Amino acid sequence: MQKITKAIIPVAGWGTRRLPITKVIEKSMLPVGNRPLVDYSVQELIEAGVTDIYMVISNVEPCQVREFYKDNIALNRYLEERGKTDRLELAKTLPDNVKIHYVSQDPSGKYGTAVPIAMVVEEYGINEPVFVFMGDDFIWNPGGESSATSLLNALQSENESAILGTEVPMEEVEKYGVFSVDKDGKLLEVVEKPKPENAPSNMINPSKYIMSAELLNEIVNYVDTHNFGPQDQEYLVTDPISDFIDKGGIMRVAKAQGSYLDGGSVEGWVHANNVVCGGK
Numbered sequence: 001m002q003k004i005t006k007a008i009i010p011v012a013g014w015g016t017r018r019l020p021i022t023k024v025i026e027k028s029m030l031p032v033g034n035r036p037l038v039d040y041s042v043q044e045l046i047e048a049g050v051t052d053i054y055m056v057i058s059n060v061e062p063c064q065v066r067e068f069y070k071d072n073i074a075l076n077r078y079l080e081e082r083g084k085t086d087r088l089e090l091a092k093t094l095p096d097n098v099k100i101h102y103v104s105q106d107p108s109g110k111y112g113t114a115v116p117i118a119m120v121v122e123e124y125g126i127n128e129p130v131f132v133f134m135g136d137d138f139i140w141n142p143g144g145e146s147s148a149t150s151l152l153n154a155l156q157s158e159n160e161s162a163i164l165g166t167e168v169p170m171e172e173v174e175k176y177g178v179f180s181v182d183k184d185g186k187l188l189e190v191v192e193k194p195k196p197e198n199a200p201s202n203m204i205n206p207s208k209y210i211m212s213a214e215l216l217n218e219i220v221n222y223v224d225t226h227n228f229g230p231q232d233q234e235y236l237v238t239d240p241i242s243d244f245i246d247k248g249g250i251m252r253v254a255k256a257q258g259s260y261l262d263g264g265s266v267e268g269w270v271h272a273n274n275v276v277c278g279g280k
Contacts, residue, residue, distance in 0.1 A: 001152050001153065002129070002152060002155055002158060003049055004048075004049065004050065004128075004129050004130060004131055004152070004210060005049060005050055005051045005052060006050065006051075006052045006053075006054065006126065006128065006130040006131070007045045007050045007052070007053050007054070007130060007131035007132070007133060008053075008054045008056070008116070008117055008120045008130055008131070008132045008133075009038065009041060009042070009045075009053060009054070009055050009056070009132075009133050009134070009135050010056040010105075010113070010116035010117070010134060010135060011026065011027075011028040011038055011055060011056060011057055011065055011135035011136075012056050012057055012058040012104075012105040012107065012116060013027070013058065013107060014058075014107060015027030015136075017264055017265060018030070018263075018264070018265075018266070018269075025064065026058075026063075026064045026065060027135075027136050027263065027264070028065060028135035028136050029064045029065060029068065030263050030269060031273075032261070032263060032269070032272045032273055032276050033273065033276040033277050036065075036068060037135065037136055037137070037138070037263045037272075038065065038135040038136070039068070039093070040138035040140070041133040041134075041135060041138050042069075042094075044138070044139075044146045044147065044148050045131055045133065045148055046095060046098055047146065047148070048131075048146065048148035048149060048152065050098070050131060050148075051097055051098050051099065052098075052099055052101065053098065053099070053100045053101070054100075054101045054103060054120040054124065055069075055100050055101070055102050055103070055135075056103045056104075056105050056116035056119060056120060057102055057103070057104055057105070058104070058105060058107055059104040059105065059106055059107070060107070063102075066100075066102060068093055069093050069094050069100050071092070072091060075091055076088060076091060079091065101124070103116070103119055103120055103123055105119060110223065110228070110235055111234055111235065112228075112233075112234030112235030112236050112237070113134070113207065113234070113235070113236055113237040113238075114219050114222055114223050114235040114236060114237040114239070114240060115223055115235050117132055117211070117216070117219050117237060118219050118220045118222075118223040118224070121216045121217075121219070121220050122220055126213075126216060127213045127216075128213055129158065129161075129210055129211065129212050129213065130210070130211055130216070131148060131151070131208075131209070131210055131211075132207075132208070132209040132210075132211050133147075133148075133207070133208050133209075134207035134208070136262070136263050136264050137206055137207065137260065137261060137262040137263060137264065137268075138261055139164070139166070139206065139208070139256045139257070139258045139259065139260055139261070140258050140259045140260075140261050140272075140275055140276060141256075141257050141258025141259070144257050144258060145257040145258075146257075147164050147206075147208050147254075147256055147257075147258075148208075150164060150254040150255065150256060150257055151163075151164055151208065151209070151210045151254045152210070153254065154185070154252040154253065154254035155210065155252060156252065157250075158212070159212055159214065159250070160212060160249075160250045160251070160252055161209065161210055161211050161212045161214075161215045161241075161244070161249065161250070161251045161252070162209065162210040162251060162252040162253070162254050163179075163187055163205065163208070163209050163241075163251050163252070163253055163254070164205075164206055164208035164209070164253075164254050164255075164256050165179050165181075165203040165204065165205065165206075165253050165254065165255055165256065166203065166204060166206050166255070166256040166260040167202050167203050167204075167255075168202055168204050168260075169202065170196045170199065170202045171196055173193075173194060173196055173199040173202055173204065174193050174194060174195055174196065174199075175193065176193065176204035176205060177190040177191065177192050177193070177204060177205040177238055178190065178191045178192075178193075178194055178199045178200060178201060178202070178203065178204055178205075179191075179200065179201055179203040179204070179205065179253060180200035180201065181200075181201065181203065181253050185252055185253050186250055186251065186252060186253070187241075187245060187251040187252070187253050188200075188245070189242060189245070190205055190238045190241065190242070192236075192238065203253070203255075205238070206256065206260050206262075208256075212249070214244065214249060215240070215241065215244045215249060215251075218240040218241075218243055218244045218247075218249075219237060219240045221240070222235070222239060222240035222243065223235055259275055261275060261276070
């Protein structure tokens with residue numbers, strides 16, 4: 001199995017679909033059970049061997065994500081003074097061997113899923129395969145194969161990329177990007193929000209990837225060479241992925257093992273809490 005030690009997690013943006021609560025709580029920090037949304041992806045990636053996480057945050061202070069992942073000295077002292085040292089491990093949200101690098105994104109600048117990826121690649125000169133996980137959803141499969149492991153298992157060479165897929169009822173496909181996959185398990189295209197009668201499958205894109213260096217360069221070129229205005233279109237990462245495939249790049253499809261939980265809507269967030277906390 002290929003070893004990948006870097007991951008990009010975009011968590012910037014206002015989370016306007018979750019207003020008014022996202023006026024004061026960042027969307028990726030909304031609680032599911034006793035942890036914020038983004039931490040399910042962070043801990044999964046750490047278990048898969050990631051040691052460097054590049055978190056793309058909004059340039060708005062204070063940043064709750066940054067606060068969550070740094071040591072709280074006052075809290076640690078309080079726990080020690082009160083004899084609650086068993087809680088210190090719970091308060092430590094990051095292992096010593098893992099580092100989070102923060103990249104600030106201006107919410108008024110270029111917008112879309114391709115932009116934060118390109119920012120990290122350019123700022124840190126990344127030229128190797130990385131995980132890319134969006135910060136407001138996750139796959140819940142306690143005790144089973146994680147989505148990071150599923151992606152790694154799908155790769156057949158270091159030059160390939162991989163994309164996670166999860167199945168939804170056919171009547172729900174028009175809310176998502178839907179996969180067209182060939183008989184060898186390679187992605188042909190992602191069809192954005194098709195009507196059920198036009199959908200190539202019921203496998204959707206939960207925005208979890210392994211991206212090769214070649215694909216990362218394709219994303220950077222796409223963002224740098226297009227100049228979409230705020231009323232034109234988003235810089236969707238599926239556009240450079242399509243270009244990558246058209247040029248002969250291989251993107252394997254890995255089927256998710258477990259439940260896809262999405263905190264982007266109130267209904268999805270409530271469902272995620274019910275699943276994680278033992279309800280249905």
